Amino acid sequence: MAKNHVFAGLDVGGNEVKLVIIQQLDDKDDFQILSQNREVCSGIRRGVVINLQEVSDAIISCVKQAQEQSDKKVKSVYVNIDGSHIFLAASHGLVSVSRADQKISQEDINRVIHAAQTFSLPSNKEILDVFPKEFVVDGEKGIRDPLGMQGVRLEADVLAIGCLSPYSKNLTEAVLESGLQIDGVIVNPLASARAVLTDRERELGVAVLDIGSSTTGLAVFEEGNLIHAAILPLGSFNITKDIAILLRIDIDEAERIKVEFGSCVWRGSKKKEKIKSDFLSERLQVSKKNLIDIIEARVSEIFEQANKELKKVSRQGLLPSGVVLTGGGAKLPKIVELAKKEMKLPSRIGLPRDFVPPQEDSSLAAACGLALSGFDLEDVSSASGLGGIAAKIKKVFHPFIP
């Protein structure tokens, strides 16, 4: 059983650093949020640390708030890594089954994954995680969990996910500098996926799109396995910048207009209708349609880039459980409608699942997913989010030790 049942997820985001502390409710699969704290931080650009001290200070502030709010002392966290330096690599491993009775043991599975993980990488790259796609036992393909099967030769096809080491070092430095320890580092859209997707969606085929401020994370699953992931270098702050430039207004005003009046689809009848608000000065005559056209263009571009990624794995328009939108950027009204049109897939908003009371803030998906991943990794028996076999392997091989 997981120790203390309390887990902390630290989302080092481009807009804010967010810290969530969760607790498993007794004997249930549900969780409660003990504290959620955020601090605006400009020390991250497009997913990577550009000012270590600012990030560290923001984390310290979140930890302080969390302790005041929940009475829990946060010592260590699961943290996300983001940025377009994240890469994927398919690999293959092969081992001989070790036991005399030729029954495949957990140790054999760990060894074959380890073998698949050992491929040559430039010195500035590192593997963060490894996801088994399938196992092959004595030539028989398509095996999901070979534990206990009879065989002589065990092979594994895996998808490894890695990053540029200098970026991961800066991130871990920023966290360690704040006085926290790191339990694990998880790629951002995988953390969000853990929080918002159902096992059934993952089984049928689904993409999660975490629309943040300066990045959009994509993770694609099928038959329970991760099949693709990518970090797109644009997010909802690009919309704010577009609004500021095209309407020639201050960036803070642009952000406010986006949040208060924004939408992804224009439905009005009066094309010249102006936005009326106290904070807009008289000189600013902003047409609602104009605003929505700007937003629609940029959000469509995000979906277009996501589509290009789906095309790389031949899943464009071909995921039965569609695309699940999360992150702060998914709060724009009518974004689901636009996603359906542009991505030609079913779509829904993804909120962190399994929380009591229900969690309604999509921008907390990554932080909640990080804390939930902590639960999976430390309590292998439940391992709901990753699938039993993946979690078992991750528990043994989860490679990040700062």
Ligand SMILES: Nc1ncnc2c1ncn2[C@@H]1O[C@H](COP(=O)(O)OP(=O)(O)OP(=O)(O)O)[C@@H](O)[C@H]1O
């Ligand atoms: N109600 C809202 N309507 C529209 N946009 C919103 C709303 N609330 C937040 N956003 C946008 O969501 C973005 C922040 O989302 P989020 O908190 O997921 O980003 P982040 O995780 O800090 O950034 P990143 O993932 O890029 O590192 C901001 O650009 C903000 O304008």
Ligand SMILES: [Mg+2]
């Ligand atoms: Mg984010």
